[in-house]
Amino acid sequence: MTVKELAEHEGFEPVCLPEPERVIEGGYCGDLLSWVMGRAKTAQAWVTIMSNVNIAAVATLCDVAVIVLSENVSPDAGVRETAEARGINIIKTPMPTFEAAALISTLI
Numbered sequence: 001m002t003v004k005e006l007a008e009h010e011g012f013e014p015v016c017l018p019e020p021e022r023v024i025e026g027g028y029c030g031d032l033l034s035w036v037m038g039r040a041k042t043a044q045a046w047v048t049i050m051s052n053v054n055i056a057a058v059a060t061l062c063d064v065a066v067i068v069l070s071e072n073v074s075p076d077a078g079v080r081e082t083a084e085a086r087g088i089n090i091i092k093t094p095m096p097t098f099e100a101a102a103l104i105s106t107l108i
Contacts, residue, residue: 001108003066003089006045009107011100015069015090016080022065022089024108029101033058040064045108047101051075056082065089068104070097 004020006012025043030036031050040046040062047068048055056079059067066089069075075083075090083090093100 003091006066006104006107007091011095011103012091012093015075015092016083017089018084018087019089024065024104026108027101027104029097037061045104047097047104049073049097051079053079053082055079056086056088059088060086066091068093068100070095070100
């Protein structure tokens with residue numbers, strides 16, 4: 001499944017999609033950024049409630065396909081611009097993290 005396809009699925013909303021054709025090959029859930037840096041893998045959908053600009057740095061280091069902001073979290077000021085500049089896809093959902101991850105797992 002591509003990031004664009006996930007963003008268009010019911011329950012998800014695009015925030016910024018500079019690379020919408022990236023393929024999602026797995027998923028990771030985590031909110032402790034240093035923990036995510038050591039465990040998230042390339043091409044995963046990273047589901048988190050973290051919304052500050054540091055998520056862009058972690059996503060770049062891990063080369064995740066998309067950041068999924070759960071629990072109806074919106075990115076802090078400047079995150080969208082930083083993500084666009086770095087080619088980081090971000091979508092959001094009102095779903096709790098567990099539900100979002102479970103749905104993504106069935107879709108990919």
